[in-house]
Amino acid sequence: MKIAFVASEAFPFAKVGGLADVLGSLPQALKTLGVEPTIFLPWYWGIQGYYVGEVEFRFEGRLEQAGLGHAEHQGVRYVLVGLGDFARDRPYGYPDDFRRFVRFALATAELLRDFEIVHAHDWQAALLPLLRNLGWFKARTVYTIHNLAYQGVWGSQDFYAWTGLPGETYYGAGLEHHGTINLMKAGIVNADAVTTVSPRYAWEITTPEGGEGLDGVLRAHQHKLRGILNGLDTQYWNPATDPYLPYPYHADDLSGKGQNRRALLAQFALEDRPTLGVVSRFAHQKGIDLIAEAMDGLMALGVNLVVLGSGEPQLERTFTWMAQHLPGRLAYVQGYNEALAHHIYAGSDGFLMPSRFEPCGLAQLIAMRYGTPPIVRAVGGLLDTVRHWETGFMFDSADAGGVLHGVREFLKHPDREAVIRQAMQQDFSWDRPAAAYLELYRSLLGH
Template sequence: MDVRILIPGYRELVEAAGPMAVVSHLPSRGAIPACSIGKTQTADGLPVYVLLCPELYDRAGSPYGDQHGVDWVDNDIRFARLSLAAAEIAGAYPVEGWRPDLLHVHDWPAALAPAYLAWNKSATPCILTVHNLAHQGLFPAERMDRLGIPSQAYSIDGVEFHGKVSFLKAGLYYANHITTVSETYAHEITTREHGCGLEGLLRDRSREGRLTGILNGIDESWDPYTDPHLAAPFAAGRWRGKAKNADSVRKAFGLAVSRGPLFAVVSRLVPQKGVDLTIEAAESIVRHGGQIVVTGRGEAHFEKALTALSARHPGHVGISIGFEEKLARRIYAGSDFLLMPSRFEPCGLSQMYAQRFGSLPVARATGGLAETIEDGETGFLFETSSLGSFLGAVYRAFDAYRSRARLAEMRRAAMACDRSWANPAQGYARLFGQALNLSKEAAA
């Protein structure tokens, strides 16, 4: 397959890519400015088209907000530009003579693309992958003209959602097929508990056979024997290297030398991730001889609470606010258990990273966590989002730690799990083929 990526020209990306050839220009629509398309490639040669529009993307901060975490006021324009560019390249404005047979778009920032295809009368099929339904891209209805959205699209069968324009709903409605990043999450989002108000539309798509769950994978760099970020390499059954990584992590976080288990949190510090449950459980973990390291960034009150927790338990709880990949990889490699008490988790990658590095996840049985963790074999699962249920799994982890033979057996099983992209890639290939065949049949 001839796969190419389209991505906004964020400041860091453009600076890292260096000089790039401009291969196309796209016109304005409504308040969406004209832009150019630059071309670069990934390290392994995958073509990347970069949306060059400095007035929208050349900014300090994150892709979605400024340096203080405040959303950009023109995010609707910024991501409508991305969606429209994808639809235009698939329609009247091919790049370098290349027009895709199919668009595959991700989450709300690109979810207007299938809608623009429909409004442009384009027959190019489009698949939308939902990574997190909770983020929907909601904007005032009075901005429709600025976004080039036809007035008739503002309805329940279109972009309207509780009096606003929903980018994600538009994608769910107009896409030919919807995928999520696990089979469990594909079912969960058709329920009131996890459907975020869109469960009715998603149940319709499920009944039509147009909603599929395909579990994510992780790349080949997650190999504890070859990862250059680690303090020492190791493999299943050769645990000395893992112990050296644990020593490195304890030193980095100022923890005492300990014979107890090392629990880790590598996460965004937000309610979805159950950070409050981790904070509540910490007292019991420390009392039973465990240590905890946390790295991540998120809501200020969680950052403050975790910092206070560390101050109450010096030498037993260590906190690093922020994210640094080398440190995160060493934490996965050095920890015994990874805490993931998520209230919902569409797929989750941290548990796969941890398993690959011999750290057993302790997680709620939701979304992709339920699919990637075999309870009592490659980690520990608990059912309800409550402190009692969570601690029950934590205590089982302590029990496993006390039995060195069982701990080694579980580590080996976790490290042997196949989390590569081979199976997901086959799933997407089948789905792409089906979408193209249906499109050809419709055209005939």
């Protein structure tokens, strides 16, 4: 079975968020099941690949050429689609992102004629199911929503001049949404199957509270919507073999975890108290502001915090100021540091994730793998993966009081070592998700 995965990022070539981890692991897991995967990515600046030719596609009424590169990782083939406006130092965050990824989709669609399944991810590849239905290629299409909050929305005035698509697709193919072009809506309407990254999130996005304005569309297409929980690269995230850890450990011998804890406290001159780790983007979704609001209460409960992350400038300034005024209790490192992230997962006593919404979540899976019970809000994939008082701790309300309630639950548990051991025994590998996707592909092909 030949499957094309089309996405804006994939580990290890380009990574901004969890999408890259999925594209870095799911195809490899499917390959062990006999699938022949190929991943199509923009050829960002800095990606090393071998030039293999060009593809012609039409944009703004004229033929353009995209250079094609070839790369390989763990036996999986990557096709790099080279367009000049992707030769930048980061994948996203530019005013012309919408236009760039429309061009990427149009160029990639010319390369998909030999595949049985095209699996498109998030808004950046959401145009492909529509192009398939217009006859650009014959493969069945799967569309995966990794985060419904980012939909690929643009004013309609330029879109048809860029693409040359028939004007009747504006209403007839699901592109129109409140007077704009909405690529994610078109992906949902036109795909043969729609998936998202946890069963709970699949339900949440059909509700007005979680649907980000597309809940009605998702309810109308609920017959083809399903949630398949993401997995974790358990070879990379393994405390027994992690090269970033000074003291490896496993569930049967936790002595190394204690040594990592002491090293973490010493690194940041923290007092010997229960220590909570945070590794996160500073975004509204992640609820980092709720931690800041709860800081006085957290200090009164007698915990330390080690925080690694960046994002919203105001939150960065807030945590910088708090760390300066709470020496020995709060450490904050701005940005992202891979080695430090591993050390926080291993050396903390608990891991704090107060997300307002969480499609799946990767950090709580890593934390459990490293024997650091997550303290999470009961939403989305967090609710699907954490069992309260057994493998972690939950709270309901998205406010400072909820955060404090979760931490109190953590502190009052009589046997946190039992929670640690149960958490480390959970299977979050890609084996079951890959089997679920393979079943879905086969059903679309009538196998």
